[in-house]
Amino acid sequence: MEHYTMNLNLKVWRQQNAAAKGGFKLYRVENISSEMSFLEMFDVLNEQLIHDGEDPITFDHDCREGICGSCSMYIDGKPHGPWQANTTCQLHMRAFKDGDTIVVEPWRADSFPVIKDLMVDRTAFDRIIQAGGYISVNTGNAVDGNSLPIPKDDADASFAAAMCIGCGACVAACKNSSAMLFVSAKVAHLALLPQGEPERRSRVLNMVAQMDKEGFGACTNTGACEATCPKEISLSNIARLNQEYTLASLTAK
Amino acid sequence: MTWKQVFTSSIGKKLVMGFTGIFLILFLIVHVGLNACIWVPDGGETFNKAAHFMGSMIVPRILEIGLFAGFFLHIIQGYLLTVQNRSKRSVGYAVDYGNRGSKWYSRSMGILGTLILLFLIMHIYHFWTPSRLGGMWNIHELGTVMYNGKEYHDLFNEMRIVFAGNLVIVIVYVLGCISLGYHLAHGFKSAFRTLGVHNNRYFDMIKATGYAFAIIVPLAFAMMPVSYYLGWV
Ligand code: SF4
Ligand code: FES
Numbered sequence: 294m295e296h297y298t299m300n301l302n303l304k305v306w307r308q309q310n311a312a313a314k315g316g317f318k319l320y321r322v323e324n325i326s327s328e329m330s331f332l333e334m335f336d337v338l339n340e341q342l343i344h345d346g347e348d349p350i351t352f353d354h355d356c357r358e359g360i361c362g363s364c365s366m367y368i369d370g371k372p373h374g375p376w377q378a379n380t381t382c383q384l385h386m387r388a389f390k391d392g393d394t395i396v397v398e399p400w401r402a403d404s405f406p407v408i409k410d411l412m413v414d415r416t417a418f419d420r421i422i423q424a425g426g427y428i429s430v431n432t433g434n435a436v437d438g439n440s441l442p443i444p445k446d447d448a449d450a451s452f453a454a455a456m457c458i459g460c461g462a463c464v465a466a467c468k469n470s471s472a473m474l475f476v477s478a479k480v481a482h483l484a485l486l487p488q489g490e491p492e493r494r495s496r497v498l499n500m501v502a503q504m505d506k507e508g509f510g511a512c513t514n515t516g517a518c519e520a521t522c523p524k525e526i527s528l529s530n531i532a533r534l535n536q537e538y539t540l541a542s543l544t545a546k
Numbered sequence: 547m548t549w550k551q552v553f554t555s556s557i558g559k560k561l562v563m564g565f566t567g568i569f570l571i572l573f574l575i576v577h578v579g580l581n582a583c584i585w586v587p588d589g590g591e592t593f594n595k596a597a598h599f600m601g602s603m604i605v606p607r608i609l610e611i612g613l614f615a616g617f618f619l620h621i622i623q624g625y626l627l628t629v630q631n632r633s634k635r636s637v638g639y640a641v642d643y644g645n646r647g648s649k650w651y652s653r654s655m656g657i658l659g660t661l662i663l664l665f666l667i668m669h670i671y672h673f674w675t676p677s678r679l680g681g682m683w684n685i686h687e688l689g690t691v692m693y694n695g696k697e698y699h700d701l702f703n704e705m706r707i708v709f710a711g712n713l714v715i716v717i718v719y720v721l722g723c724i725s726l727g728y729h730l731a732h733g734f735k736s737a738f739r740t741l742g743v744h745n746n747r748y749f750d751m752i753k754a755t756g757y758a759f760a761i762i763v764p765l766a767f768a769m770m771p772v773s774y775y776l777g778w779v
Contacts, residue, residue, distance in 0.1 A: 306639075317640065370641030397642050403634055466643050468630035468653050469558075498547065501557055511556035513655065514736040517647035529744040536742025538557045539699040546549040 297327045299391035303338065305350055306398045311406045311414075317396075331374060332357060332364060333348040334386055352411040357382040359523065362458030363466070364541040366411055367398040372462035372521045380460065380523040385426035402460055402470035404508045415461050418475060422459075424503035426479045428488050441487050451485035456477045456524040463518030463526070469510030474518040476504050477534035478526045484537055494541040501538055548766040557740075559627055564740035566620040567733050571759070573613055578766050584779050586666035590702025591693055599675060621663060633701045651728040652736070659727040665722030672708050689733060709774035723768035728758035 300323045308315025323337050329337075332354050337546040339349035355363040368374035373386040389395065399410065405413040430436075457478035464472050480497050483489030489496070512531055519528040550557045580600065583593035600606045613715030644650075645646060677699055679685050689700040709716055735749075743749050773779045 312760060316638075350717060353570055357565040367639065370639065370643050372643075382584070390728035398639055398641070401635050401637055410691045428657040465648055469627070469647075470634035471631070473556075501555055502551075508634060509556070510634040511560055511627055513560075513627075513652070514732075517643055517653075521643070526602050528739070529749065532739045532742055532744035535557055535560070535740055535742060538555075539561060539742055542547060542552045542555070542558070543741055 294296070294327070295385055295416070295534055296366065297391070298324050299386065299389060299393070300329065301334075301389065301392070302394040303412050304394060304396045305411070307350070307410055308407050309311065310409060315407065315410075327385070329386045330357070330382055331368070331384040331386065331388075332382050338402055350411060351382075351409040351472045353413075354382060358475055359383040360458060362460035362523075365400050365413060365460060365462070367400060367465055371397055372400065372465040373460075373523055377405075378523055378525050380458075383430070383523075400465035402464050402509070404472070405461060405464060413461075415459070417509070418459050418461060418472070420507065421472070421476060422479065425492065425499040428483060428486075428492060443486060447485045451482050454482040454485070454526065457522075457526050458524055460523060461473060462521050462523060465518040466521040467510065467512075468515060468517065469513055471512045471518075472509040473512035473531050473534065474522060474526055474528070476500055477530035480537055481530045481533045484533070493537070494527075494545065497534065497537040498545060499543050501534075555741070559623060560740045562619060562623045563619050563627065564737040566616045566623070567737040568741075569616045570620060571730070571734065571737070573616070574763055581770055584702060584705065584764060585771060585773070590691075590700070590779075593702050594691060594698045595693065598698050601699070605693060617666075621659070624656065624659050624716075647696050649732065652732040655729060655732060658725045661725040662722065662729060665718070665725065668718070669722070673701070673704065676704065705770070706779075709771040710777070713775065713776070716775045719771040720768045723764040726767070727760050727764035730764070731757060734759055 300321065303320040303322060305320060307318045315530075317350045322334060322341070325334050325337065332352070333353060335350065335459070353363045353365050357359040357364070357537075359382060361499055362380070364383045365372070365497055367376070368381065368384070373379055373381045375388050376384055398412045399405075399407050400413045404417045405415055408414050415538045457475060459475060461475070463474035464470055468475075475487045480500060482495065484493055495535075514528070514531070516528055519526065553562060579591070580596050583596050584590065588593040676686050676688050686724045688704050690697050691700045691703075692698070709719075736750070737754075738752045743752060
């Protein structure tokens with residue numbers, strides 16, 4: 294694609310801290326290259342703000358290569374911006390045209406309180422993982438990975454679920470602020486493998502209990518999460534989670 | 547783990563919605579099947595006898611109590627879920643994801659359900675109260691007909707009284723059926739998702755059945771008032 298530069302208007306959510314009442318501020322950035330990533334465009338804007346003696350915009354980022362899940366911007370009404378199966382850091386400015394106005398908001402959910410500007414607190418996800426997103430192994434020599442036979446289809450499905458980077462876009466996109474796609478990916482990932490078998494029941498019960506405690510909503514299968522997920526985690530994982538939960542809760546002591 | 551914990555968890559609440567939803571879907575099959583008897587060209591005899599069977603036999607009467615319980619649970623739980631889910635995001639978005647990420651009717655189950663509920667209240671008033679409680683507390687009573695020396699409620703004629711010449715009522719019924727259609731278009735497959743169907747081979751089948759059901763059943767229902775209005779029966 295031909296390289297081009299563009300001038301843009303940005304409408305960005307600014308909020309001092311969790312308690313403050315935030316609001317949108319308008320900014321203008323000029324000579325933005327179509328080759329830049331969305332975050333690089335924000336870097337340019339922040340340089341400009343620092344130069345003007347203003348407070349730069351706070352946003353989360355780490356790897357900038359689509360694998361860590363920390364970048365989180367709700368761009369023009371869609372988490373991670375207009376492209377499919379993509380993270381904010383991998384969104385490139387060629388997605389926009391000269392003169393566009395882009396609205397950027399933080400993930401919005403009471404379970405993800407705003408820390409500052411576009412950065413939200415996603416430690417609720419960490420606590421859900423701590424509640425059961427692990428397997429217990431004895432220490433000692435590492436076991437040969439191939440010593441346990443795993444059907445190829447299960448391994449593939451488990452791997453597809455393990456792709457989840459915990460970004461929280463599913464929560465941001467969902468009208469119920471439900472974290473079910475995330476939790477279902479983590480549960481399915483381990484439930485499909487023999488290594489996950491011993492804690493299979495307690496895992497799903499504990500993770501769902503923690504999810505509810507964190508105040509996420511209940512899934513109504515609208516599919517907005519699947520549509521926005523950068524890793525294309527399938528909605529059928531949620532059905533699997535439901536099945537795992539139903540069996541575990543009905544048979545629990 | 548207590549039963550309370552199971553059914554008050556987010557997934558437990560959804561299980562209640564799913565189970566009662568499927569139960570109500572089964573009821574719709576019975577209801578539409580019975581009512582389709584109005585199109586049997588015998589002046590309503592088959593229909594009146596079928597309705598009489600449902601009203602006089604013990605099993606359908608017990609199921610009817612279950613039906614009211616099912617409706618009640620589905621409605622109450624539905625409203626609770628809608629309100630709770632809404633409360634999870636106190637600051638909304640300036641730009642909505644909207645129809646780019648999901649179908650409008652999948653996000654509008656509460657509103658569609660409310661329209662169906664309003665319809666249902668009117669519908670119960672039109673037909674259920676006169677046939678079950680007619681005569682008590684000044685409630686209007688159904689007319690009767692004789693078949694082979696036996697007296698039956700003339701529900702067939704009651705439908706004519708309600709629909710024939712009443713364009714507004716017919717339109718309201720058709721709108722009720724359209725709401726039901728959209729509610730089912732999402733609800734049918736969603737119920738099975740909630741019950742844990744993740745095998746795509748089965749789920750594709752369920753999805754196709756759900757869409758067909760959501761069109762055929764409400765359409766058949768909607769044709770009933772229309773048929774009376776246009777004088778087809
Ligand atoms: S399921 Fe997708 S959208 Fe949700 S946290 Fe994982 S990667 Fe992000
Ligand atoms: S910064 Fe790591 S995924 Fe975007």
